[in-house]
Amino acid sequence: MESWPVMNTDDFWFDNITQLYLQDEKLMDTVPCILTTNLRTGSSDLHAFLKRIHSPKVDKWFVHWQNCDINAVKALRKFYQRPYFLSSSVSPAHFNWVLMSSDYNTKIYKKIIYYSGLIMLAQLRGSTAFRLTPHNPCNSSCPELLGDLQEGEMLVFTNFMWTFEYFPGRNLDNVAILTETVWEEGST
Template sequence: MVVRRGRSCSGLRSLPLSRKLSYFDGEFEKLYRSRLLPASASERSRVLEALLRCGPPASRTQAADGGGRGTRIAFAAVVLLLLGCLLLGSRPGSSFLSYCGRALLIQLLPYWDWTLYSYSDCLIRNPYYFEKGLDSLQLTDCISVCQKHPTVESLHKVDPKVVLQNYLRQNLPLKITDGAEKWVAQREFTVPFLTQLYSDHPALQDTKVCSYWDSHHSLENSPGAFLEKVHRQRLVRWAIQWKNCNKAAAKVIRAFYQRPYFLPPVVELAESNWLLMASQEENGVMEDTFVKVRDHDGDLLMWIAQLQGTFEVQLLPKDICASKCTHYTLQLSPGETVAVPLQMWEVQYRPFSSVAIALAATGNWLQDPR
């Protein structure tokens, strides 16, 4: 039985879907009225197959050709991938691909200015970053700070937002009376404890410290060796400071304290930390020599937490502010902390008691737009 169709397959394929459905409905109706549809379902499907498919089915040879073409394409993709890996692994190939990439970027330049992203420091803008933060210190800023604030203010249970808004942004140092009250270091850090810690702990034994200085100009440049000398020779007047710049050593010391609660999230603390220790004769006259804390690594903020005894801390105006401002002087008792913006101030200290121990660290603070 042959079904005659009024339209060619190519004509049907060009029709919209609604027209195709109307055409098929008409053809079914003609077959039904002409009584050309067989009674059995299998015969009916055979008659309607040519109409529904509108053309002969693809031959097995064509299907095989299609599968072979897909295999060849996959094989070519794998070969190209391996070739690219080999080129990247070799110096000439890597240089060649780099040359091709640069040539492509040059060709793209008239259509897309990619140099805006290439020369940018960050692809995503940091809302806390202010481009003029490092170079914006003016003489008027120095005068404003020194005239309005003749002394360093002391606060208790201070809000980090207040620290940011009223002090860090203004280059004002601040003393926090409860900055280190609950730290383990305040209870544990004594001269005997630190001597034992630096003698026994493997991470502290096997690593060298940075920015080491002691008042006796020891050749070992080792905190453990100097503290042993203090213990054996019972030195009366001495001072030592060092920076734990090794990650493992700094981590050991960080186990004894937490991030100061008063620091806002803008401040990112450095991995390193400092230990400042000094001693003088009881009821004796203080020496005039102050010890400066140096090697800040370009950080913009330093905090010093008093653990044992008392330090007298001086903050000296830097650079443009030195001619218009005098220094600040304050005393730190156990549990108290001072936060110092290093853009405007230098830090130096001396013992105000028989033995004084303090912990310090630096951090990066970038002013955000006001």
């Protein structure tokens, strides 16, 4: 991820993502398929949430949302690139997620319900603690995997075998992007 432009700028953080959603005409009306946060905004409106986190009175929060609207998926792609190790025959992400938090501390894992087969989590800022739990029948012989993803690192797995849960980073500012790509047998 070292070559990604977003990794080589100090002013990234949530301002770039929030401005993207609040100012882009194609994204103003987009509605995430899934939005989960600890903040009450009175609705599941992403715009209301993004405006709220800019208030100095708001701290200790987390959010993750799934883009399934094609305009939102394409707009977020400018923050990440195809990893060098991924074959060009694998199609671009069908859906993508934003995981953000600020000074949020919890002991409860947050679960991401994803649909497509190849999952990649790219840590842009801060860190994310994760748990991968194997599906049946592997769960009888495969251990649960626990780890910490640090800034600039990427976790790649398939949903055929693993369930993913995470602790929002305990750092002050954390941003990660999770992508879902259709991954069928026979793809190389």
